[in-house]
Each structure stands twice: as structure tokens, then as C-alpha cells.
Amino acid sequence: MVPFARRLETLGYSGLRAVEVSTLQVNLGWRCNQACKHCHLQAGPDRPEQMALPTIEEVIRLAERFSLPVVDLTGGAPELNPHFEYLVDRLHHLGGHIRCRSNLTVLLEPGKEHLPEFFSERGVELICSLPYYQEEMVDRVRGPGTFRKCLEALNRLNRLGYGLEGSDLELHLMYNPGGAFFPPPQGPLEDLFRRELAQRFGINFHRLYSLLNMPIGRFREYLRRSSNYDSYMGKLMASFNPATVSGLMCRSLISVSWDGCLFDCDFHQALNLPLIPGLPQTIGEFDLPTLATRPIRLEDHCYGCTAGSGSSCGGRIVSSKQ
DSSP states (O other), rough: OOHHHHHHTTOOOOOOBOOOOOOEEOOOBBOOOOOOHHHHHHHTOOOBBBHHHHHHHHHHHHHHHHHHHHHESSSSSSGGGHHHHHHHHHHHHHHEEEEEEEGGGGGGGTTTTTTTHHHHHHHHEEEEEEEEEHHHHHHHHOOOTTHHHHHHHHHHHHHTTTTTTSSOEEEEOOOOOOOSSSSOOOOHHHHHHHHHHHHHHHHOOOOOEEEEOSSSSHHHHHHHHOOOOOOHHHHHHHHHHHGGGGGGGTTEEEETTTTOOOESSSHHHTHHHHHHHTOOGGGGGOOHHHHHHHHHOOOOHHHHBBBBOBBBBBSSSSOOOO
16 A cells, blocks of 8 residues: 555645644544444444533633634534533634534434524534435444434424525535445435435435545444455545545644544544644644644545545535546
């Protein structure tokens, strides 16, 4: 395998640097009410990692001091953090854009049923994972009964105005493949989801994002068990697309872990690969000018973000392979 860093060198990149920090992605903990087969963090109901209140206060101070355009809340299931609503309220008061990544089923958990209304009152953008529009596929990846719970949560959100044409309440769906293959082209896949969810279940959404499964965490374990790891990595390398490099999410994002450490992305966080030595390492050391032009740590799983049309927390990076 050609190391990812060396592959970039052949394109004239002696290294890769950030160009800004427009998104502060905050991982509120690895606890989740599900244990999905493709989860790169290996999140689940028994994970104890949760962001504590002092670290959350640091997040709020950063958002206020630097007027960060977007704070992106993720997990696990971020809604399970005991300080989640406090954080959202404070960020809303500051006036920045709040994005929450939800698995949908958590909105039906006891004590969380009020969250759709809570989100709508604060204009929170929602990106909700939905592996497919068919029950069998979703339940195979995320557990029996999951699909019906997702439908119930989506219907509740639609009734509040989320996902409706012309609504400012943004509701987007996130698709992950169910196995060791790449996602289909995002545009046709979005059209398929939109048609099938509307016709079958009366559900509406704004955009669908496709995210390639990274060869780490539970998905890596699956690849190794099924003897697919080497072939999957080979596919990623063979599908490397130079056009994706300029739009890599690490170039405009900083990831904050549940314990306040800083990473180039959530995937590096999963593998405990911190920022390059010499850079700020914790949220208490956060320095925007330094981080906005920082050198980015390059690892071989980064091939997952540059394969085909590219893959990021906002879906594809380029419209087609160039």
C-alpha cells in the first residue's frame, strides 16, 4: 500500500494544511442507545465516555470568543449527554448556527420525547442517520424495530415543519452503505430516498448525504472477520480522486473529543490520533489563528475521504470523479 501522505506528495503536497476553522465539531460522548455495525467510534449503551460540564463551558466560551459560524454536535448520541440541552440553549443565545447529528431513535427514548419541539424552537439543523428506506436493510444494520422508530421520529419532525419545502427547519438524512462497498452516487440516491419515503410513508426531508464507511472501529472489525479488509483498502486506494483534496473537511473543521482533546476529525479521534505535536492539544489551549492554518495529520484511513466523489460529514466533496 502506498501511504496516503506519499500519495499526496506525488500531487505536489509536501503536507496538507487547514485553510480555516468554520466548524467546531463537538463529540459529547460515546454513549448511544444503539450499537450500529458500521460505527467508527464503537459507540453503544455501555460506553461511559461523556463530556463533563466544565468542558462544555469551555465549548461555550470558544463559540462566544471566536464567533465560530457552526457548532456541530455529535456522539454517540449527543442527546444523551446530561448537559446537552444546556449547551444548545447557550449556543442558541449566542446566535451561532447549531447542527445536531441524531440517530432518530433517541428522540423516542424516555425523557427525550420533547426534543423535536426543543430543536424546532431553537432552529437546530438536524442531520439524521437512516441507512436505507426499506425496513429489512435498516434493521439489519441497526437492530430489530429500528426502522419503525425512525419513521415515527421523522413524522414528528415533519409535523413541526422540519424537512418541508420552504421551511427554515433543516432536516437532512445521512446514508451509510450496509457492507464493504461504496455508496451510490449521491444525487440519484437522494432522488430515490425522496420518492420512496414520500410515497410509502409521507416523509419529507431537505437533502440526503452519503458517507463512506471508514475502515476503523466496528466496521474494521467486520472487514477483518469477513476477510475483506485488504480488498476494501485496495478499493479505497484505487478510487483516490485528487479533486477531493481541496475540499477535505479537516481543512475547515476541528474536532473536540468528549474529554476536551483536539483532533483533525472525528475519525482521528476514534483512533486517538491527536493533532500534530507542537499544536494546541486541548480545548483549553485553543488558538484560532494557529489552528486555522495548522498542518494536518495524514493517515492511511484518509483514503476513505478521497475515494470517488469524496466523503465528509456533509456528504460528497465533488459532484463526480474527475
